[in-house]
Amino acid sequence: MRRVDSAVEAVHRYRRPDPACWDIVVDAVCGESSSLGADRALVQGGPAIARHADRIAADLRRQQGVFGTAVSHGVSVRAIALAGTGDVRALPALRHLAEHGGLPYNRPEARVMAALPAAELVPVMRTKLRRDADDYHGNTTTLEVLGLCGEAAALAVAEVARRLDMPYAYDAMRVLGRIGPAAVATADRLAAYATGRDPRTSRNHPRRAAWAHWRVTGDPTLALDVCGAAVRSGSAGHGLPLLADLGPLATAHADAVHGLLDSPGAWTRVAAADAYWRITGDPEPAVPVLLAEVDPDWTGRPAVPVQEAVGRLGEIGTPAAGAVPLLRRILAREERLTHAFDRTRILADEAYVRTLTDALERIAPGAGDTVPASRHVARKG
Incomplete structure (x- = not known):
């Protein structure tokens, strides 16, 4: 059991655990040594457990046979985990769970x-x-x-x-x-x-x-009216992202948006930077604002818009080339984000990794290809 606990700890803690750690998690859940930690890890496994899809699908069918029409935790864990790999064999179980509250x-x-x-x-x-x-x-x-x-x-x-x-x-x-x-x-x-x-x-x-x-x-008339008024009134945090979607249609509001690049609120600054370049096509004022919010030591605290800033830099693309060294350094970190419960820690970190990877690919194709593939193994015992 200690080996299972060690594998669960490794996949929760590290971005690039040894694939054998995921093997142990799957063995635990589909065998007789599962735990709440292993169940939660499996649900978050996604592509990392895709090579085990046949085994998970078979065990899902076994669980359904055991519990029949009842809704069980075991069926839910396996169905969601299989769905996370993109495997359509999860669908019959998901339909049943949808009907019965699982x-x-x-x-x-x-x-x-x-x-x-x-x-x-x-x-x-x-x-x-x-x-x-x-x-x-x-x-x-x-x-x-x-x-x-x-x-x-x-x-x-x-x-x-x-x-x-x-x-x-x-x-x-x-x-x-x-x-x-x-x-x-x-x-x-x-x-x-x-x-x-x-x-x-x-x-x-x-x-x-x-x-x-x-x-x-x-x-766009109503949206320009309402979202533009929100930006001008100071309730910009909720209006800026929507105004940004309107792009050049919102040109009349560009000056008001530009004025918010120096806002005291980090979320407003990031949203204003995004909106300004999407409205005007001019990335020059936006890039330094966004780059200033990319904290290499970010732990995942939702009060800080680090992931959003990274994503916006990626959307800007090559004019944000100055961000590449910092983004590569963050992507190379071994430990996952820590500001999340075990139930969602892997999911939160994988979302951040995707944002970093996509941003690097858009800014400088191939820049993320040399990130080291470290390995963390489960202790024996």
Whole structure:
């Protein structure tokens, strides 16, 4: 058991553990020596456990045979882990879990399922929406996954639109916006939220609703009005990212955005830098602002927008070449981000690694290819 614990510790702690550590985790979960730590690691394994997909799929079928129509922790662990590898053999189990309440109720674990083809995943999420109509976490996690499905979530427009009448309206607006023109039937409802005509409108609704209205109708007028007013009024943190999406359409607001590059708030500075270059096409004022927020010692604290700054530098591309040495140094670190629970630590770090890798590839193709592949092994015993 000590060897299992050591392997679990290695995969949670290090970015590049010896593949044998993942082998031990899979052996533990699919054998007789599993633990909560091993289960949580497996759910987060993703591509690192893809070579074990056949074994996990077989053990999932065995678990389903043991528990029949009941929902069990073991079935959920194996189904989510298999989904994280992109293996469609997870789908029958996910459908069953959606019907009976066994899918994840926290956003990071729910996002694991987005590795599956969106067209196959959306019907599962529709089932979950129908089952969890009154459950807060059930709705928010399902809407999170549907948002990641983008246009493919069009089949769920009716179910998502119903959430505009519920406490999940903000999340529903994000999904409808990402679906785009296929959700145009919701335009009037979104306009009511954007203008405050809907009595349920709260502080953050107008900007998101106006953005979604633009995405579903193609008409930017309302979004420019509402998001531009937010930036000018000082409530920029919530308006800037949406204004950034409008790009050159928001040229009239470029000066107001530029004025926020010196904001006392780090999140606002990063959002302003992103919005300014996307609106004007001029990266020169944005790059130093973004680079200043890239802390090489960042532990993953969500109060600091380090990952967002890295991602924006990557989107700028070659004009951000000065960031390459720092990004390579961060990517080469052996230990994962520490500011996360074991339940999500691997997921949080892998997301950061993807952001770093993508940024390097966009800024200087091949710059991340020589990052050392260190190995950390499990102790024997």
